[in-house]
Amino acid sequence: MLWTIFFLLNGLLILVLRYSTRTRQKNEPPLDKGFLPWLGHALEFGKDAAKFLSRMKDRHGDIFTVRVAGKYLTVLLDPNSFDGVMNDTVGLDFTRSRNQVIKRIFSLQLPSIKPSAERQWMEQHFQGLNLSKLCGSMNSNLQKLLLSDPSGCSPSEWRQDGLFNLCYSLLFRAGYLTLFEKRDNATEVYNEFRKFDDLLAKLAYCSLRRDESKTAKLSRERLWELLTPECMRGNSESNSWQQSYHHFLQKEGIDAEMQKKALLLQLWTTQCNAGPAAFWLLGFLLTHPEAMEAVKSEIRGLALQDTSLQRPPINPLEAHSTPVLDSVLSETLRLTAAVMIRREVVHGKVLQMANGQEYHLRRGDIVCLFPFLSPQMDPQIHQEPQIFKYDRFLTDRKMKDTFYKDGKRLKYYTMPWGAGSNICVGKEFAVTAIKQFVILLLTHLDLEMCDPEDKLPPVNTNRYGFGMLQPYGDLQVRHRLKNTQNEI
Numbered sequence: 001m002l003w004t005i006f007f008l009l010n011g012l013l014i015l016v017l018r019y020s021t022r023t024r025q026k027n028e029p030p031l032d033k034g035f036l037p038w039l040g041h042a043l044e045f046g047k048d049a050a051k052f053l054s055r056m057k058d059r060h061g062d063i064f065t066v067r068v069a070g071k072y073l074t075v076l077l078d079p080n081s082f083d084g085v086m087n088d089t090v091g092l093d094f095t096r097s098r099n100q101v102i103k104r105i106f107s108l109q110l111p112s113i114k115p116s117a118e119r120q121w122m123e124q125h126f127q128g129l130n131l132s133k134l135c136g137s138m139n140s141n142l143q144k145l146l147l148s149d150p151s152g153c154s155p156s157e158w159r160q161d162g163l164f165n166l167c168y169s170l171l172f173r174a175g176y177l178t179l180f181e182k183r184d185n186a187t188e189v190y191n192e193f194r195k196f197d198d199l200l201a202k203l204a205y206c207s208l209r210r211d212e213s214k215t216a217k218l219s220r221e222r223l224w225e226l227l228t229p230e231c232m233r234g235n236s237e238s239n240s241w242q243q244s245y246h247h248f249l250q251k252e253g254i255d256a257e258m259q260k261k262a263l264l265l266q267l268w269t270t271q272c273n274a275g276p277a278a279f280w281l282l283g284f285l286l287t288h289p290e291a292m293e294a295v296k297s298e299i300r301g302l303a304l305q306d307t308s309l310q311r312p313p314i315n316p317l318e319a320h321s322t323p324v325l326d327s328v329l330s331e332t333l334r335l336t337a338a339v340m341i342r343r344e345v346v347h348g349k350v351l352q353m354a355n356g357q358e359y360h361l362r363r364g365d366i367v368c369l370f371p372f373l374s375p376q377m378d379p380q381i382h383q384e385p386q387i388f389k390y391d392r393f394l395t396d397r398k399m400k401d402t403f404y405k406d407g408k409r410l411k412y413y414t415m416p417w418g419a420g421s422n423i424c425v426g427k428e429f430a431v432t433a434i435k436q437f438v439i440l441l442l443t444h445l446d447l448e449m450c451d452p453e454d455k456l457p458p459v460n461t462n463r464y465g466f467g468m469l470q471p472y473g474d475l476q477v478r479h480r481l482k483n484t485q486n487e488i
């Protein structure tokens with residue numbers, strides 16, 4: 001027994017020494033290990049990644065390596081140099097680190113599925129005619145939910161709610177009804193999902209308290225059960241998106257247990273961002289009257305062009321452009337989309353920067369792009385980046401796509417959906433859903449803040465790296481159905 005303890009302690013000491021004695025070699029990025037052995041900067045990184053990485057950028061520049069829980073992350077913050085990472089499919093790999101995070105969060109392993117096969121299946125559903133059908137179904141479901149009155153109140157009676165809860169609930173349930181087979185448990189799934197989603201970052205960082213770990217486990221298991229489609233019970237002949245995914249998993253040799261778990265991953269992937277994005281967008285409009293009036297004016301123009309805007313089902317986005325709303329959405333995503341793009345160095349790699357400087361990347365390290373800091377919040381690219389400007393992406397009533405840094409036109413000036421070959425497949429579906437929701441809400445509801453002096457709540461800082469940021473708190477609003485949709 002004593003010898004066992006000795007060898008365990010000796011092994012632990014070797015690991016600590018191994019990860020504590022690393023030094024910067026010639027042509028490597030600046031190295032910042034932090035003071036804590038093995039942990040390094042893990043606590044600060046998990047608490048507020050944006051604040052931490054901004055401090056490292058001020059100290060080291062646009063590229064540096066930090067130690068986080070035994071891993072070494074090389075962070076690249078020069079968007080002119082991103083292609084050296086985005087286009088490398090030989091020396092860099094994104095699947096291993098992604099699979100590790102998926103296992104921690106969803107207790108899911110899909111080793112036999114090739115990312116290219118899954119992406120090809122997704123593209124069949126989120127492009128072309130199938131995309132149009134999904135958008136039409138989403139629009140119909142949004143209208144049914146938005147115009148229904150489960151409380152039994154008079155349609156003209158004001159109701160109070162948190163804006164985040166209102167947006168997340170409506171978009172989540174509409175998305176669930178559009179993509180998933182069951183249609184009678186959307187509210188129950190939403191309520192359970194919110195419990196799980198609130199703990200998602202802590203699941204990824206393995207930082208749950210004991211009571212939180214129990215809650216996450218029970219919530220995850222309950223969602224697996226709620227999401228189990230009728231086709232897995234052998235009594236469904238539906239042609240839903242969910243059933244198509246079920247057949248895809250079967251074809252790839254995934255067993256029934258992992259199929260159930262994979263559905264939760266897809267639920268989170270497809271439904272976790274639209275609601276928060278709509279919250280921030282409407283929150284910015286409510287707190288910036290000039291922007292709200294510009295969007296409403298554009299919607300009034302749509303109504304004049306398309307009388308079908310007055311009666312369901314509507315989908316004016318297929319026929320008309322909305323440059324003002326597009327700019328507001330782009331500005332919202334610039335301020336609140338905080339994806340983190342990771343690649344594992346599978347072979348020693350030389351990264352050439354746009355300024356001609358070269359850096360050697362070590363095998364086993366993780367290369368990380370954090371577009372939220374740069375390009376999205378870079379003052380050299382976007383003037384006064386902390387301030388919401390609804391027309392930042394507008395020029396002559398058209399979308400602006402020319403931004404510069406160091407005199408060079410940028411290929412990547414905002415990256416809410418990733419970029420390159422791994423850009424989000426469901427981007428068009430998500431964008432359309434958000435815009436449909438905003439148009440429907442502003443067309444059919446009177447919406448105002450309960451307190452006109454309220455400000456948007458701060459962001460929940462532990463959500464950096466997991467798609468759309470979420471608020472710490474909510475913005476209280478009141479709403480009621482309009483007497484007529486002509487009063488936009």
